[in-house]
Amino acid sequence: MDHHKNTIVTRRDALRRILKTTGVAATLPLMSTLGACTPEVEKQLSPYMALIEEISELIIPETDTPGAKSAGVPAYIQAVIGSHYTETERTRFIESLTIFDEMAHAENVESFVSASADVKHKILSALDNQGPSTKGHAIWREIRSMVIFGYYTSEAASEDVLYEAVPGKYDGNVDFSEIGRAWMIRGI
Amino acid sequence: MTEDVQFDVIIVGSGMSGGWAAKEFCEKGMKTLVLERGRDVEAGVDYVGENKAPWDMEFRDRVDPKLMKNDYPIQSECYAFRESDRNFFINDRENPYSVEDGKKFSWIRGDQVGGKSILWARHSYRWSDLDFGANAKDGYGTDWPIRYADVKPWYEYVEKFVGISGSEEGIPQLPDSIFQPAIELNSVELDAKAKLEALHDDRKLIIGRIAHLTKPTEEQLKLGRGSCQFRNQCQRGCSFGAYFSAVSATLPAASNTGNMTLVSDTVVERVLYDPGTKKATGVRTINRKTGEKKDFTAKVVFLCASTIASNQILLNSTSETFQNGFANSSGVLGKYFMDHHHQVGARGQYPGFMDKYYFGRRPTGFYMPRFRNVNTKDGDFLRGYGFQGEAARPSWPRGMDQKGYGADFKHSLREPGGWYMYFGGFGEMLPRAENTITLHPNKTDSYGIPQVHLNMSWSDNERRMRKDIQKTAIEMLEQAGCQDIQPFNKEPTPGLAIHEMGGARMGRDPKTSVLNAHNQCHDVDNVFVTDGAAFASTACQNPSLTFMALTARAVDYAATQMQQGKL
Numbered sequence: 001m002d003h004h005k006n007t008i009v010t011r012r013d014a015l016r017r018i019l020k021t022t023g024v025a026a027t028l029p030l031m032s033t034l035g036a037c038t039p040e041v042e043k044q045l046s047p048y049m050a051l052i053e054e055i056s057e058l059i060i061p062e063t064d065t066p067g068a069k070s071a072g073v074p075a076y077i078q079a080v081i082g083s084h085y086t087e088t089e090r091t092r093f094i095e096s097l098t099i100f101d102e103m104a105h106a107e108n109v110e111s112f113v114s115a116s117a118d119v120k121h122k123i124l125s126a127l128d129n130q131g132p133s134t135k136g137h138a139i140w141r142e143i144r145s146m147v148i149f150g151y152y153t154s155e156a157a158s159e160d161v162l163y164e165a166v167p168g169k170y171d172g173n174v175d176f177s178e179i180g181r182a183w184m185i186r187g188i
Numbered sequence: 189m190t191e192d193v194q195f196d197v198i199i200v201g202s203g204m205s206g207g208w209a210a211k212e213f214c215e216k217g218m219k220t221l222v223l224e225r226g227r228d229v230e231a232g233v234d235y236v237g238e239n240k241a242p243w244d245m246e247f248r249d250r251v252d253p254k255l256m257k258n259d260y261p262i263q264s265e266c267y268a269f270r271e272s273d274r275n276f277f278i279n280d281r282e283n284p285y286s287v288e289d290g291k292k293f294s295w296i297r298g299d300q301v302g303g304k305s306i307l308w309a310r311h312s313y314r315w316s317d318l319d320f321g322a323n324a325k326d327g328y329g330t331d332w333p334i335r336y337a338d339v340k341p342w343y344e345y346v347e348k349f350v351g352i353s354g355s356e357e358g359i360p361q362l363p364d365s366i367f368q369p370a371i372e373l374n375s376v377e378l379d380a381k382a383k384l385e386a387l388h389d390d391r392k393l394i395i396g397r398i399a400h401l402t403k404p405t406e407e408q409l410k411l412g413r414g415s416c417q418f419r420n421q422c423q424r425g426c427s428f429g430a431y432f433s434a435v436s437a438t439l440p441a442a443s444n445t446g447n448m449t450l451v452s453d454t455v456v457e458r459v460l461y462d463p464g465t466k467k468a469t470g471v472r473t474i475n476r477k478t479g480e481k482k483d484f485t486a487k488v489v490f491l492c493a494s495t496i497a498s499n500q501i502l503l504n505s506t507s508e509t510f511q512n513g514f515a516n517s518s519g520v521l522g523k524y525f526m527d528h529h530h531q532v533g534a535r536g537q538y539p540g541f542m543d544k545y546y547f548g549r550r551p552t553g554f555y556m557p558r559f560r561n562v563n564t565k566d567g568d569f570l571r572g573y574g575f576q577g578e579a580a581r582p583s584w585p586r587g588m589d590q591k592g593y594g595a596d597f598k599h600s601l602r603e604p605g606g607w608y609m610y611f612g613g614f615g616e617m618l619p620r621a622e623n624t625i626t627l628h629p630n631k632t633d634s635y636g637i638p639q640v641h642l643n644m645s646w647s648d649n650e651r652r653m654r655k656d657i658q659k660t661a662i663e664m665l666e667q668a669g670c671q672d673i674q675p676f677n678k679e680p681t682p683g684l685a686i687h688e689m690g691g692a693r694m695g696r697d698p699k700t701s702v703l704n705a706h707n708q709c710h711d712v713d714n715v716f717v718t719d720g721a722a723f724a725s726t727a728c729q730n731p732s733l734t735f736m737a738l739t740a741r742a743v744d745y746a747a748t749q750m751q752q753g754k755l
Contacts, residue, residue: 059593076248084252121594128591145588152584152601153242153249160602161584165241167418167548172374176545182583182604183549186242186249186421 203303237272
C-alpha cells in the first residue's frame with residue numbers, strides 16, 4: 001500500500017508540474033447542452049428538491065464517509081432533470097414522484113419527507129422489492145440509478161472508493177488487501 | 189485561383205496515414221502540403237477533456253441526450269463517444285451522407301488534424317501471408333500484389349517510431365512486432381491462459397498489442413512523448429504523448445523538418461487531371477469557413493483522407509478521360525468495400541481470486557490470435573477471427589442493476605464484485621463487389637460535393653463465422669471454469685468496427701484493380717492512395733499498423749521515382 005502511495009504522490013507532483021508548464025489546466029472545455037437549466041425550470045423543480053434530497057440520502061447515507069447530500073447529488077439530479085430531460089420527460093418525472101407521498105398517505109402520514117425513519121424505510125423497502133409492473137417501480141429505479149451514478153462520480157465518493165487521476169503504472173497481480181477498495185471507475 | 193508555391197507533394201488528410209506520408213516526405217526533403225478538412229488541433233492545448241475528474245464535468249461525462257439526437261445520432265453509436273472527447277467527433281447534422289434504402293451504415297469520423305488517430309483503440313497487429321494470400325487462396329476478391337516479405341521491413345520501420353507494447357510470441361499468423369515492454373495480463377487472465385493453452389495447442393492468450401509507450405526511445409522522448417500513465421482516457425487526448433497519434437508523433441516530426449505546410453479547414457473537392465501529360469496536376473479545395481475555392485498543384489498527390497473519403501474524392505474527380513471516377517478504367521472503384529464484424533462472443537463469472545485485484549487503469553485487454561483455417565480447414569466458413577477480451581472485477585456501476593439502498597448497500601460497493609471474463613470476436617469480412625461506395629446522384633453536402641452513398645451488408649459467411657465465434661467463446665469460458673455464461677451476438681451495423689477498408693483496391697491487374705503494388709494508381713502514376721481504401725481484403729486484425737507500414741513504403745517508392753525524374 002505504502003509503495004503504491006509513494007508512487008502516486010510522485011506522479012501527482014509530476015502531473016502538477018506538467019500542468020503548470022503547459023497550461024493544460026487552463027484550457028477548460030466548452031461543455032454545451034441544448035437548453036440549460038433555466039430559472040423557470042429551477043422554479044418548477046424547487047418544490048420537489050426536499051423530497052429528492054431525502055431520497056438521495058436514504059439511498060446513499062452519510063456513514064464514515066460522506067453521503068449523497070453532502071456529495072452534491074441533489075444538485076446533480078436537478079441539473080440532469082433541468083437540462084438533459086425534455087419538457088415531457090421532466091413533467092413525467094415530477095408526476096411520478098407523487099408515489100412517495102401517496103405511499104406515505106397510506107401509512108397515515110402527511111408526506112414522505114415528514115414521515116418517521118421507520119415509515120420511510122418501509123416505503124423504500126416496498127419500492128425496492130416490488131415487481132416491474134408495479135406503480136412506482138420505474139421512478140424508483142430511475143431516481144435510484146441517478147443517485148448511485150451521481151454519488152460515485154462525485155469528489156466526495158473518492159473517500160469511499162479509490163480514485164487516482166494518474167495511476168502511473170499498471171500492476172495486474174496485486175493482493176486486494178494492498179488496494180483495499182474498489183476502483184472508482186468512470187460510470188457512463 | 190491558384191496557389192503560387194510549388195509543392196513537391198500534396199497529402200490529402202492528416203490522420204493515421206496522412207501523418208505518416210507527411211513525416212516521410214518531409215524527412216526526405218520534399219516540400220509537402222498537407223490538407224485537412226477538419227479544424228486544427230494542437231497537442232495538449234486542444235485536449236479539452238483531458239485531466240477532468242468525473243466531478244469536474246457537470247453531467248459527469250455524459251452527453252446531453254438532446255444534443256446526441258440532434259447532432260450526433262451516428263457518432264454516439266461509437267463506444268468511445270463521451271462529453272470529454274465529443275470535440276473529436278464530426279457533427280452528423282452538418283455532415284450528411286447517404287445509405288442504401290433498407291440498409292444501415294454508421295460512418296464514424298473525426299473532423300480535425302490528426303483525424304481518427306486521436307480516437308483509435310490503438311491495437312496494433314502485423315498481418316501475415318495468411319492474410320495477404322487469402323484472396324488468392326479462396327478466390328474471393330483479387331490477389332494482393334504484395335506479400336508479408338514486402339511489408340515486413342516497413343512494419344519494422346514504423347514500429348520503431350510508433351512504439352508498440354507487446355509480448356514476443358513467435359506466432360506465424362501474427363508475427364511479432366518490435367516491442368516495447370508488454371503490459372501485464374492480470375491474475376485471472378494468466379489463470380485462463382494456462383488452462384486454455386494446455387487444452388489447445390493452436391491457441392494463445394496474450395496481452396493486447398497497443399501503440400503505447402512503456403519504454404520510450406530517445407527519438408520518442410525528443411518529440412515530447414513519454415510513458416503511459418495508465419489513466420485509460422486516451423480518446424480525450426494524452427499530453428504525455430504516450431499513445432501514438434498523428435498529433436503526438438508523425439505531424440510534429442514532419443513539422444520539425446521545416447518542409448511541411450499544414451492547412452486545416454480545407455475540403456478537397458477533386459483531384460485535377462491533365463489529359464495531355466496523363467498526370468494529376470493537383471487538387472481543387474474548398475475553404476470550409478469562407479467557401480472559397482482554391483487549386484493547389486504538386487508533382488505527386490497522396491490520398492490519405494480515410495477509406496470512404498478517399499473513395500469519395502476519386503469518384504468525384506471525373507473528367508473526359510475518367511467519366512466514372514478518377515483512375516477508374518477498371519470500373520472497380522468503390523467496389524469491394526469492407527469492415528470487420530464484431531459484437532459477438534460470451535461473458536461469464538470467473539470463480540475465485542477474490543483476494544486479487546489490480547492497480548491502474550489498463551488501456552488494453554487480452555488478445556487471442558486467429559486459430560481457425562490457419563493450417564487446416566476448420567468449420568463451415570472461410571477466413572477467420574481473433575478474440576479481444578478482458579477479465580476484471582466490476583465496481584460500483586453494478587449497484588445500479590442490483591437492489592438495495594442504505595448504509596449496508598453503500599458499504600457493499602466499497603469492494604469490487606467477483607471476477608468476470610469475456611471473449612469478443614473480430615472477424616474477417618469477405619470482399620464482395622456488391623458492397624459499394626458510390627456518389628448519390630442528387631444529394632450534396634454543404635460544400636456542394638455529392639454525398640457518398642454507402643451500401644454494405646454481411647454475407648452468410650460472416651453469419652456462419654459468428655456462430656463459431658459464439659460457440660467457441662462459450663466453450664473456452666467453460667474450460668476456464670466460468671459460471672453463468674452469457675453469450676452475445678448482435679449483428680452489428682456495418683461501419684461500427686471502424687475498420688472500413690477497400691474501394692480502391694490494390695491488385696496485380698490494371699483491369700481489375702485501381703492501385704498497383706506500391707499504392708500507385710495504375711492509370712495515373714503520380715497519384716497514390718495509402719489509407720484503408722487500398723485494401724484488397726480485411727484480415728481479422730486491426731488494420732491501422734498496416735495502413736502506416738504501406739504508407740511509409742509507398743512514400744519510399746514515390747520519392748525514389750521522383751528523385752530519378754520518373755514522377
